[in-house]
Each structure stands twice: as structure tokens, then as C-alpha cells.
Amino acid sequence: MTQPPHILIVDDHREIRDALVKYLGKNGMRATAATDAVAMDAAMKGGRFALIVLDVMMPGEDGLSVCRRLRAQGSIPILMLTALGDETDRIVGLEVGADDYLPKPFNPRELLARIKAILRRSERVEVAGGRLSGHRLAFDRWVLDTDRRTLTDVDGAEVALTTAEFRLLTAFLERPRFVLSREQLLDLTSGRAAQVFDRTIDNQISRLRRKIEVDPTQPTLIATVWGGGYSFAADVSEMQ
Incomplete structure (x- = not known):
């Protein structure tokens, strides 16, 4: 019998923790709550979790620092809770490796939908990872x-x-020279639909270009297709 996904909720607000534990439990998931980063570390030593719901503003080690640390240790999915309207926290959260974000106050139904979307994406990544395990993909000078x-x-x-x-890079390398819309890239990379004025993919493209392009201001690998999205413009080969 398949075990329900175990979610770790890290938030210093008791009302939010208790409400989410109860709500997720009613919707077929297990949930454990932690008040801060110290309690989170203790919980992770004692159990395995499918996803972490992580608040940005916490006493002690803040959520952004925690996210950065978790990303250095592994790839557990992370959904960050940010202050309403704080675009900086959302952008930085994605930069340090969060899979998605949700501003407070939020509707528990939306949180549940985003958790399910991230878990679906994580399962697809695991399948792809198994298929590509041990592979070295060559393109341009990389x-x-x-x-x-x-x-x-x-x-x-x-x-x-x-x-x-x-x-994002894997999505491109698996589909060289195909035009991928922002909506398709967002679904492939985070398993969620685009929001109005959502610039997540554009921001990620800019950061990736800074790492792989000779001149990020005149990209030759990740091409912008006006009105269409983006296309990976280099040949990709598999190295043994």
C-alpha cells in the first residue's frame, strides 16, 4: 500500500502550523510541524519527508538561509511562504532553490494544489533522473x-x-531547437501554471544565460523567440 506523502511545515506561527497539519491530514497527507530551523533539523533526523513548506520570516535562521542550506545538502522539494507583496523574498527564494512560493495570507486549497503540483513534478524529475542517471550531455563548450x-x-x-x-537546462537539453513557451517551461520545471505577470522563467533564463553564454547580453545558446518563448539553439550529444 502506498504511503501518503509526509509534509514538513516550518513556521513560527502556531495557528498556521496547526491549521495546515489538520487540513493536509484531511486531504490524504501526513504532516509534521516545526517552529524553526532547529526543530526542522531535529524532525528531518527522525523521519523522511516528501516536501517542506518553509516560512521566510522566522526567528533564528531565516527561511532563505534554510533553503540555501537544504539545497546544498540535497533536492527535497521546498515551497516557501512569503510576506504578501514582498517580491524580493519570492525572487531570492527561487534563486536559492525553492520550487515554488505562496504569499501570505493564502487559501489552504491553493497551498494543497501547489504541493500536489510540486510532488507530481518531483516524481517526473525522479523518473527522468533514473533515465538519465550517469549521463553526461555535451553542448557548445559545456x-x-x-x-x-x-x-x-x-x-x-x-x-x-x-x-x-x-x-531548466535539462528541459532545454532534452528538447534542443524546439520552441518552448514560458508556460511550458514553467510546467516542466516547477509543475505549476503561470500567473499573470509571472516573470519566474524570464528571471531563471537570465541567471542561466549568465552561466553558460559567452555574452549573456547577446545569447547564442538560449534564443528568445519573439511571441513564442525560448529555444535551445545548440546541438546536444551524449558522452560515454
């Missing part, structure tokens, strides 16, 4: 190691990728 999630240039220098950057 080699992507799909196990280590690193880029190596022709001189052997390594470039670390965030989870979001790895997913």
Missing part, C-alpha cells in the same frame, strides 16, 4: 553531469547549478 548537477567547461572548471537552473 558538459552537464546529470548525477552531480554540475557544468564543466572545456578547461575543466565546474559551475554549480541551483535546482531550478538544473531543471
